Amino acid sequence: MNLSTQITTSCFPAIAKLAAGSCVQPAPFIFSFTPTSATQGANVTITGTGFTGTTGVSFGGVPGTNVQVLSSTSVRARPAGGASGVVTVTTPFGTASRAGFTYAGQGTAQSINMATIPNKVFGDPDFALLATATSGLTVTFSSSDPTVAQVTGSTVRILGAGTVTITAQQNGNSTFAPAATVSRTFTISKATQSITFAALPTKELGDAAFDAGAVSTSGLPIIYSSSNENVALVVAGKVTLTAPGTATITASQPGNSNYDAATSVSQTINVTLTLATNNFSVSATGETCRNSDN
Template sequence: MNCSKSNLTLGVLIAAVATLSACGGGGIGGAAGNSATTVTGVAATGLAIAGGSVSLRCAVGATNPVTTATDGSFSIDVSSLTLPCVARVDYLDGSNKKQKLHSMVTASGNVNITPVTDMVVANLANGTAADVFDKLDSEKLKSFTKDRISTSTTKVKTYLRDTLHVDISKLPDDVIGTKFSATTKSRKGDDFDGVLDDLKVKLGTRKLEDAENEIETGEGSASKNTSAFATSTGLKADATAGQSLYTASCSGCHGAGMPAAVNYQRTLSAVAGNKGGMGYLSGTINTAAADNIATYLAYGATPVALTVQTITFTSLGNQTLGAAPTLAATSSSGLVVTLASTTPSVCTVTNTALTLMAAGTCTLTATQSGNASFAAAAEITQTFTVAGASVPVLAAQTITFTAPAGQTMGMATPALVATSTSGLTVTLASTTPAICTVNGTTLSLVAAGSCTVTASQPGNSTVAAAATASNSFLVAPALMSGVAATGQVLYRGLCSGCHGVTPGVNLSRNILNAANTPSVISNAITQNIGNMGYLANPGYSNQQLADMAAYLATPGL
């Protein structure tokens, strides 16, 4: 940097060094407030956070706490606030210990609060997520732009994959704004929620804050001992070019090195925000230049030699149309290998699935581009012949089998729903007949336990058999005996208008058929028998239904 142009006093220079985002500066400014009205989302750790307390602190204003529902969902009116905001959920974990997680709110709409979003906030702050909330700095909060959030999200994902070995393939690009379903006592969460479960397992007894510190310092990752080295590609760039550029543009003010500039984003942010008078470098320092500077400051002018890696790509041999082989390729580094076809008219590749399109010669490639520790592997090529099928190629089909929720003995069961893309009839069967049985689409409960139902379709002369789908769910024991006195109060408040004050007298409408059989009441509501469907909202618990059934067994109470 040219000190005469920046005209920094000693005090300003110290401040610039302390808040440097790269070669002499801090973060960039964020957008002003917006006209947002409502923020909704889900708080979860793999299991939905039920009964948690969600609060927002914003650039201007804050909210009173709201309580999360049993599925972790919440909704907050932000019409009187100026965004952005930092969100916090306070809750008790499984050991009844107080915990908290954080997230960012840059616009109205969906906002998730999870361990992953907490890691993103911590990375944005170069510290702890809790400090962003507890020591709110409005100007710093405004600097957390969408681009910075995206960059921090990428760093967190890289750490989860490379250091904790979490499968991040099911994580969306936007971990904060993408809607998802968390696991509750009555349902299993979706794939996004499954990543949170995996993270919990991989963390083990370690604290989330320890992982967040590793991301910031680079400890435990491929960038260890390089003060959070980061480039736009995740790979080392041209250290020699970085040395020349740093010497010409930055060393006059910052000397031989500036640790914070090992992160390319901090350099770009400092230039864009004209921190310490660095704005004049906007025509010189672009993303590639910032990558080169980061590499030089992290590794010196002579980059550290990268570890060699090799690829093992299992040979398939010749194939015949109609086959559906799975490809297998691994790298000695453990990094994911990319598979591709150079002959798409004959064969195509999706992840590890090979699709044979026509007879001919199929050529596949296996590549691994490396990272900050491993050099790119030598490409492996595999070529084989695809012969024409001797029999017609059957059309593929898949089964969609809607998973039933948990069931309770003595209660009505839902009709099972399973369809195939071919339109052929799907056959349902129970593999746990001691717990449950299936007849057509009718599910019958035999005993408490885990019920597993399979859905199969064998195909026909033109359609191949579908892969069997399977769903498992818990069957809870029957409810405790109903309390007739409690049921009497419920009956008189809900049913006496149609069925009479005393059941079985006057307008009975067969109401006594429900004596000690709560499923009769449940079915009547579900199927709108006698116009009883309106009782589905707000609905009644299994225990309430059992209480009314008990009263109907003793109407003279």
């Protein structure tokens, strides 16, 4: 055996075996499970090692339901009935057992009362979910789309526009059976936005390109356009002066997945050209000639 052979991180280093230079997953081993007493259908979380690829969990010799491999060291399952006794985890690499489980029967029935959730608008503040179980046990919540509405405890934070379902559940304990889940669906609409765009000062041809200064309440970038690019041209978001005259600069914001488009706002810009040589001047509004020799 080549002792320099590396064992992959998916193996449990303390008891991993090497065969032909490769890592072999060890048989499972159970450290503990909680709760140690549960009713039919209540979640039981088992902690140990070697749980990758778990094919079954049993309680008192009766196969459990809703088996979930949370990680290589954690499995969750629900007693489907049966008897007290040994908890068993089976994987393709072996079986692990630990005694001490008490089956508490079907348990006392309970139900969940959950308030409806009104529709929201993107940007609305966090809000609390209202739900109680007739058992008095704590109700937990989950979101069908955490990118739209994120649930922490019983508080919802809106992260985007869309439709989302919040589900309330109560998994029971050694006295109460799990409650039927209750769900509430609501819609988060896009927020409106507006543009503030102040009047533009008169500019002199030759002035540097400038930011027209419009802002949106959403904070999204403004898009500018010019009605007369022969006078004022928008380049890389800035207004560049090209000739004397008048142009209308329009500020727009098309919105995104969370904001509706803003109503466009326009301002007029006057570009002047002044030349002064021997008392001869030209302005954008006309031409005058003055010469002391004439």
